[in-house]
Amino acid sequence: xxxxxxxxxxxxxxxxxxxxxxxxxxxxxxxxxxxxxxxxxxxxxxxxxxxxxxxxxxxxxxxxxxxxxxxxxxxxxxxxxxxxxxxxxxxxxxxxxxxxxxxxxxxxxxxxxxxxxxxxxxxxxxxxxxxxxxxxxxxxxxxxxxxxxxxxxxxxxxxxx
Amino acid sequence: xxxxxxxxxxxxxxxxxxxxxxxxxxxxxxxxxxxxxxxxxxxxxxxxxxxxxxxxxxxxxxxxxxxxxxxxxxxxxxxxxxxxxxxxxxxxxxxxxxxxxxxxxxxxxxxxxxxxxxxxxxxxxxxxxxxxxxxxxxxxxxxxxxxxxxxxxxxxxxxxxxxxxxxxxxxxxxxxxxxxxxxxxxxxxxxxxxxxxxxxxxxxxxxxxxxxxxxxxxxxxxxxxxxxxxxxxxxxxxxxxxxxxxxxxxxxxxxxxxxxxxxxxxxxxxxxxxxxxxxxxxxxxxxxxxxxxxxxxxxxxxxxxxxxxxxxxxxxxxxxxxxxxxxxxxxxxxxx
Numbered sequence: 001x002x003x004x005x006x007x008x009x010x011x012x013x014x015x016x017x018x019x020x021x022x023x024x025x026x027x028x029x030x031x032x033x034x035x036x037x038x039x040x041x042x043x044x045x046x047x048x049x050x051x052x053x054x055x056x057x058x059x060x061x062x063x064x065x066x067x068x069x070x071x072x073x074x075x076x077x078x079x080x081x082x083x084x085x086x087x088x089x090x091x092x093x094x095x096x097x098x099x100x101x102x103x104x105x106x107x108x109x110x111x112x113x114x115x116x117x118x119x120x121x122x123x124x125x126x127x128x129x130x131x132x133x134x135x136x137x138x139x140x141x142x143x144x145x146x147x148x149x150x151x152x153x154x155x156x157x158x159x160x161x
Numbered sequence: 162x163x164x165x166x167x168x169x170x171x172x173x174x175x176x177x178x179x180x181x182x183x184x185x186x187x188x189x190x191x192x193x194x195x196x197x198x199x200x201x202x203x204x205x206x207x208x209x210x211x212x213x214x215x216x217x218x219x220x221x222x223x224x225x226x227x228x229x230x231x232x233x234x235x236x237x238x239x240x241x242x243x244x245x246x247x248x249x250x251x252x253x254x255x256x257x258x259x260x261x262x263x264x265x266x267x268x269x270x271x272x273x274x275x276x277x278x279x280x281x282x283x284x285x286x287x288x289x290x291x292x293x294x295x296x297x298x299x300x301x302x303x304x305x306x307x308x309x310x311x312x313x314x315x316x317x318x319x320x321x322x323x324x325x326x327x328x329x330x331x332x333x334x335x336x337x338x339x340x341x342x343x344x345x346x347x348x349x350x351x352x353x354x355x356x357x358x359x360x361x362x363x364x365x366x367x368x369x370x371x372x373x374x375x376x377x378x379x380x381x382x383x384x385x386x387x388x389x390x391x392x393x394x395x396x397x398x399x400x401x402x403x404x405x406x407x408x409x410x411x412x413x414x415x416x417x418x419x420x421x422x423x424x425x426x427x428x429x430x431x432x433x434x435x436x437x438x439x440x441x442x443x444x445x446x447x448x449x450x451x452x453x454x455x456x457x458x459x460x461x462x463x464x465x466x467x468x469x470x471x472x473x474x475x476x477x478x479x480x481x482x483x484x485x486x487x488x489x490x491x492x493x494x495x496x497x
Binding site for chain 1: 467
């Protein structure tokens with residue numbers, strides 16, 4: 001069978017902790033996360049936040065790269081429709097998100113591992129609930145285990161049955 | 162081959178999981194092949210001349226100046242030939258889309274080996290295989306035993322198997338692309354290792370319809386060429402067709418577009434792009450005109466097969482490489 005990736009630092013074999021990469025836009029969602037922090041709100045610590053100027057900067061390559069390098073889920077946060085600092089960046093993200101979701105599904109990656117949310121700078125509580133929800137869903141799905149190199153190694157050893 | 166001169170560069174050709182089109186591209190050099198042959202010795206080319214594996218094995222390591230290997234790697238035999246040729250060659254060049262990025266055979270990475278075997282050897286209506294016999298790697302009969310190559314789980318481009326020095330893109334590379342690449346390799350100064358030997362800009366740059374490309378084409382539907390009468394002058398994106406030109410390396414002189422067909426992306430991405438499919442997906446999706454979610458979904462649903470369209474020649478070389486194997490997906494969850 002295919003070999004497993006070693007568990008992430010800080011995790012034990014008995015409890016799976018999802019690793020989620022979050023891309024937050026500088027003007028809304030990142031500020032909301034910041035507000036959540038200064039308001040001392042607590043949410044699941046499984047998210048690694050990457051701040052970008054706009055959710056429209058999220059190249060689909062970033063999403064695939066995150067999955068390919070060990071993320072169990074990817075979360076994109078942007079301004080509400082109509083509120084984009086750059087006018088249309090979030091709409092571009094929305095359209096790419098819809099198409100990328102189909103590609104991911106075809107590649108065997110469950111829908112719940114990829115999420116897009118509109119969160120304004122004032123909605124700290126929404127950051128908390130959205131992240132907590134996603135972490136729970138991904139925890140239920142289990143590790144993504146996209147350890148591609150292992151698939152190749154397994155090839156060399158396996159014989160037909 | 163008899164007048165083999167010691168100072169001529171030695172060249173080898175080999176094919177793996179491919180259709181033979183790249184070999185054809187070499188032959189399609191027509192008279193120009195004579196110039197090439199005058200400058201090099203061909204020491205191994207199984208598709209055109211009689212050579213055996215043992216001929217290669219008897220060569221000294223690094224004695225072949227350049228090996229042009231086309232085709233993806235699917236079987237253990239292909240893998241071992243790639244390793245053998247790697248050790249015997251100073252330069253290993255991946256020739257054509259399959260060797261470069263996985264190519265059309267790479268679309269098999271959307272399936273696992275077990276289901277492919279079922280599909281081919283058990284399920285076809287014209288096949289009678291009641292016992293479910295599948296190809297085996299060992300066979301013994303009358304005291305003789307035969308070993309056959311292992312059909313691996315995954316299709317891989319050459320650089321996932323051995324170190325590759327250069328790439329020549331295309332399905333197949335046009336004779337012009339191939340000749341230009343050979344001339345670069347015969348020249349005095351070699352390019353940086355890992356270079357794709359073709360121009361490093363998007364196909365739109367050399368497209369004859371470039372002037373008719375709108376600043377921002379918009380899509381309310383992705384049309385397919387058979388559904389319409391395609392204007393022979395106008396940019397295909399402007400006509401609502403899904404053309405891979407903006408996300409594809411140039412060098413083919415837009416042959417498909419000249420034939421009134423949209424580019425399907427065989428030259429792969431430019432050097433600034435890691436994943437061609439993701440990049441063209443990004444480009445085309447953002448050109449959908451509507452901002453309404455339901456309408457966006459409707460417009461995007463007119464692309465019936467996104468993976469097969471965006472990754473037609475590059476799935477194994479892409480970031481995700483293959484569909485997630487079922488075995489992994491169904492792995493028992495760790496207890497909580």
